[in-house]
Structure formats: C-alpha cells, structure tokens
Amino acid sequence: MFWYEEEVKRLEKLQKTLEYQPQTAFYGSSTFTLWQSLYQDFAPFQPVNLGFGGSTLAACTWYFDRVFKYQKSLDNIIVYAGDNDLSNNRHPEEIYIFLFQLFEKVKERYGDIHCSYVSIKPSPIRWYLNDQVKYTNxxxxxxxxxxxxxxWHFVNIYDNYLGYDNRPNPQYYENDGLHFNTQGHTILKEILLKHLSQIKQV
Incomplete structure (x- = not known):
C-alpha cells in the first residue's frame, strides 16, 4: 500500500483547508479524483472529495482511519472503487469483502449514516474484465x-455507459478508454444528485 502514501498525506491535509464541515464524502479512485467540477456539482450537499488516484477498495478500507478525521458532520459517504482491484487480479469476492469491511468501519465511527456504493463502470480498455465487473456488481x-x-445503498451506473451494441460508449471516456470525460461525469452527476435527493427525504 506504500505507493498511495503521498496521496493519502494530501487527503489528511485537505480537512484543514475546507471552509465548512463536509456532509457528503466522495471516497474512492480516480473517477472521483479527476472530477474537476465535483465541488460545484454537489455544492448543496457540502461535499469533500477524498478520491485518490489508482486506489482500490482494499486501499480505501486500509486507509479509512487516516483519511476520515472529520467529526460527526458527515451524513453520506459515496464510494467508487473496484475496477482497479479487478485489474490487479483480485477476485470479485475479495472486493465484496473489502467493501463490507469499509461499511462496518463507517458504522463504527459515524453510526447510522448513508453509505452508497457506485457500481463498477464498464470501460473500453478493460472490456476483457466485463464478466468480472458484472459479477462483482x-x-x-x-x-x-x-x-x-x-x-446502505447500491447505485447502478453500469447500463448508463453502454452504447447500442451493449459495449462501452466511447463518447463518455477520455482517449485512454478508462476515465470519464466531461460527458461521462455529467451522467454520473445526474445519477448521484437524484440518489442523494432521494435518501435525504428518508
């Protein structure tokens, strides 16, 4: 896990720079880290972006205690990770175990707050992992x-990124065939805003 150390140190410092107590934490891999407009897109939910590039669910669980130093202000944690675990040859059931370990850590620290897992996206460059992605989800x-x-919530985004041929639609991805471009993030924004609005009413 040592290769994440600099990114984790960055997140540890982040809490000192926020001008408000965050209510919604976005935690996971580069799907969040590279989301340039995240703070503006989710401003009504007082977000904090705790993504760190290349992270796995294993790493998210491992570093939880260091990254989540926030007090009892959090109402929601949105998690996106898992595709990097699969590309590192972890079994889907390992990812499953790491996620529920993470959820239990959240419950231990914050009590009953909303934890939402965003399904693993399909991506052109990792289409060879598609069966494992679908099974993990x-x-x-x-x-x-x-x-x-x-x-605890499951947010399915998988189908939203498929084209007419049931393969990943390249118009939603950067040229690397892995990361979302602005269009891809716009779809994710709409899905998550709807989800957050719904659970806020519960």
Whole structure:
C-alpha cells in the first residue's frame, strides 16, 4: 500500500483547508479524483472529495482511519472503487469483502449514516474484465439488498455507459478508454444528485 502514501498525506491535509464541515464524502479512485467540477456539482450537499488516484477498495478500507478525521458532520459517504482491484487480479469476492469491511468501519465511527456504493463502470480498455465487473456488481447489489439496512445503498451506473451494441460508449471516456470525460461525469452527476435527493427525504 506504500505507493498511495503521498496521496493519502494530501487527503489528511485537505480537512484543514475546507471552509465548512463536509456532509457528503466522495471516497474512492480516480473517477472521483479527476472530477474537476465535483465541488460545484454537489455544492448543496457540502461535499469533500477524498478520491485518490489508482486506489482500490482494499486501499480505501486500509486507509479509512487516516483519511476520515472529520467529526460527526458527515451524513453520506459515496464510494467508487473496484475496477482497479479487478485489474490487479483480485477476485470479485475479495472486493465484496473489502467493501463490507469499509461499511462496518463507517458504522463504527459515524453510526447510522448513508453509505452508497457506485457500481463498477464498464470501460473500453478493460472490456476483457466485463464478466468480472458484472459479477462483482451483482454480488454487492444482492448483499446490500439482502441485509435490508436502510443506510446502505447500491447505485447502478453500469447500463448508463453502454452504447447500442451493449459495449462501452466511447463518447463518455477520455482517449485512454478508462476515465470519464466531461460527458461521462455529467451522467454520473445526474445519477448521484437524484440518489442523494432521494435518501435525504428518508
């Protein structure tokens, strides 16, 4: 995990620069780290961007105690990670285990706050992992639904990024075939704003 150290140190310092107590934390990999307009897009929910590039769910769980130094102001944690785990040859069920370990860490620190897992996206360059992506998404979705915890949520974004041929639509990705471009982030923004508005009413 040492290769994430500089990024984690950056996140540890971030809390000292915010001018407000955050209510919604975005935690995970470069899908969040590279989201340039995140703070503006989610301003009504007082966001903090805790993404760190290349992170895995394993790393998110490992570094949780260092990154989450915020007091009881948080109402929501949005998690996006998992595709880097798969590309590092981790089994889908390992990812499943790391996620629920993370959710339990959140509960231990913050009590009952909303934890939302954003499904792993399809991406052109990692299409060879598609069966594992779909299986990972399925077992996480099924477990969240089975536990019937009103504070745990699965947010499916997978289908929104497919084209007419049921393959990733390249118009939503940077030239690397992996990261979202502005159009890709706009879709994700709309999905998450709707989700956050719905759980706020619960």
């Amino acid at each position: 399925m077992i996480i979705k099924n477990e969240i639904e089975a536990r019937q915890n009103p504070y």
